[in-house]
Amino acid sequence: xxxxxxxxxxxxxxxxxxxxxxxxxxxxxxxxxxxxxxxxxxxxxxxxxxxxxxxxxxxxxxxxxxxxxxxxxxxxxxxxxxxxxxxxxxxxxx
Amino acid sequence: xxxxxxxxxxxxxxxxxxxxxxxxxxxxxxxxxxxxxxxxxxxxxxxxxxxxxxxxxxxxxxxxxxxxxxxxxxxxxxxxxxxxxxxxxxxxxxxxxxxxxxxxxxxxxxxxxxxxxxxxxxxxxxxxxxxxxxxxxxxxxxxxxxxxxxxxxxxxxxxxxxxxxxxxxxxxxxxxxxxxxxxxxxxxxxxxxxxxxxxxxxxxxxxxxxxxxxxxxxxxxxxxxxxxxxxxxxxxxxxxxxxxxxxxxxxxxxxxxxxxxxxxxxxxxxxxxxxxxxxxxxxxxxxxxxxxxxxxxxxxxxxxxxxxxxxxxxxxxxxxxxxxxxxxxxxxxxxxxxxxxxxxxxxxxxxxxxxxxxxxxxxxxxxxxxxxxxxxxxxxxxxxxxxxxxxxxxxxxxxxxxxxxxxxxxxxxxxxxxxxxxxxxxxxxxxxxxxxxxxxxxxxxxxxxxxxxxxxxxxxxxxxxxxxxxxxxxxxxx
Numbered sequence: 318x319x320x321x322x323x324x325x326x327x328x329x330x331x332x333x334x335x336x337x338x339x340x341x342x343x344x345x346x347x348x349x350x351x352x353x354x355x356x357x358x359x360x361x362x363x364x365x366x367x368x369x370x371x372x373x374x375x376x377x378x379x380x381x382x383x384x385x386x387x388x389x390x391x392x393x394x395x396x397x398x399x400x401x402x403x404x405x406x407x408x409x410x411x
Numbered sequence: 412x413x414x415x416x417x418x419x420x421x422x423x424x425x426x427x428x429x430x431x432x433x434x435x436x437x438x439x440x441x442x443x444x445x446x447x448x449x450x451x452x453x454x455x456x457x458x459x460x461x462x463x464x465x466x467x468x469x470x471x472x473x474x475x476x477x478x479x480x481x482x483x484x485x486x487x488x489x490x491x492x493x494x495x496x497x498x499x500x501x502x503x504x505x506x507x508x509x510x511x512x513x514x515x516x517x518x519x520x521x522x523x524x525x526x527x528x529x530x531x532x533x534x535x536x537x538x539x540x541x542x543x544x545x546x547x548x549x550x551x552x553x554x555x556x557x558x559x560x561x562x563x564x565x566x567x568x569x570x571x572x573x574x575x576x577x578x579x580x581x582x583x584x585x586x587x588x589x590x591x592x593x594x595x596x597x598x599x600x601x602x603x604x605x606x607x608x609x610x611x612x613x614x615x616x617x618x619x620x621x622x623x624x625x626x627x628x629x630x631x632x633x634x635x636x637x638x639x640x641x642x643x644x645x646x647x648x649x650x651x652x653x654x655x656x657x658x659x660x661x662x663x664x665x666x667x668x669x670x671x672x673x674x675x676x677x678x679x680x681x682x683x684x685x686x687x688x689x690x691x692x693x694x695x696x697x698x699x700x701x702x703x704x705x706x707x708x709x710x711x712x713x714x715x716x717x718x719x720x721x722x723x724x725x726x727x728x729x730x731x732x733x734x735x736x737x738x739x740x741x742x743x744x745x746x747x748x749x750x751x752x753x754x755x756x757x758x759x760x761x762x763x764x765x766x767x768x769x770x771x772x773x774x775x776x777x778x779x780x781x782x783x784x785x786x787x788x789x790x791x792x793x794x795x796x797x798x799x800x801x802x803x804x805x806x807x808x809x810x811x812x813x814x815x816x817x818x819x820x821x822x823x824x825x826x827x828x829x830x831x832x833x834x835x836x837x838x839x840x841x842x843x844x845x846x847x848x849x850x851x852x853x854x855x856x857x858x859x860x861x862x863x864x865x866x867x868x869x870x871x872x873x874x875x876x877x878x879x880x881x882x883x884x885x886x887x888x889x
Contacts, residue, residue: 319775327775328771331729331774347772349830354785356715360712362788362795368797370650373871374650394513397741405739407750408753410750
């Protein structure tokens, strides 16, 4: 069973702010959902490989050539922050 | 002539023979949207001025005998996760409410180059996370057959748009059933392609190992026409396959005689609505009359599909959604000066409950101490589910099942019970985990007039085969 403290901890990791009411609600809902997940433990997966993709493809590469699509400024303009020297200016990190 | 009642295939024929102009077709759909979308809420944004311009350009091409493709001049809509320079692309989320992409998704580039007319962008659950469009920040899409009912989801806007005759065809996305289930609820045809058949570049992702893009339209033939234009390898999406794209229309004439179709016993469960079961059994009978051999099969790990999906998808969601941190998109929340509060306030204010719930589940499943028990275990069970299909397809050419255990449910019915909502996708999720293709075709209606659908599944890259089976059923259903 997931606890309210665990939900607060995960919310911090995924950068969400939860009100006290939301912590109660999500703890309750996630508890039900995680209980439901528990049935997976019944499945015998001894010696079974993991499937992380289903394309049947591997090592798709392209030639190491620079292409210019001329969209840098348009992409930067999507940001709500100041643009300086073709960069997004954000508050200091440290 | 009732223009909007015609199939996309019929409209294309009438446009190309000069019987109808693209402008006339486009105006007919615009008139329907203006008259009725206030009741349905299929569209997030409309692009009528652009549509008229594009229709007039198609009409000029007809005059000059320079038509671009079989889809030239046909008005369509796009689910609002497909990036378009011409209109906001919101993913039905407040966080992207005013976002206009500076680029077009590959799928829209291809349709635009084919001459398709854009009527607007249609509603979805927020970031495609839901089975009813109730998580959209811009209101629920109502079922055109009964506005007390959901249109399904997440591609509820596209499915309702086609069903309400607001457009000739649409593009949806399907990660765990998001094309097939709304198509079924709205009584239209929806194709979930094999993973890697259609480029996802420029389409806002949900769960990257599962997301697919495909057509929703009135008929299988319409879907074949649209798929022909959007399928194929794209250097910008390294998960697209280099397998040749077959001629999907040419594949539609084949008889079902000699074909073996499997009925998985795990899909005929106790909770299934009797009307759904009766209608499904009638469809099985049609397949047999058309010469197909029906056999009972087992997909033994089906019961694990929903929990497997709801670990893997949220894990990928929590990673994909990390890009929405208030740096590259969105509006700056008031009073935020430091970086941590920009991250937190942007996400907390901009995202809805279902998105938050899935980010939390994903964060939990991937966190230290739980990774092996949840994520790694789910990826192993995914292998078992895929192997079930691989084994079944050694014996059968295709599989047929109901799309959903019930017809469309009431708006609000599952809203406060996330687990119940997750279980709505019980019949569509397994194929998504396996990466195979599936098509949802209307097969009848309940006594209350709600559409019922069947799902035909085929091995990866057999879209031609399942389109033909759906087409044969559609030609022979009464």
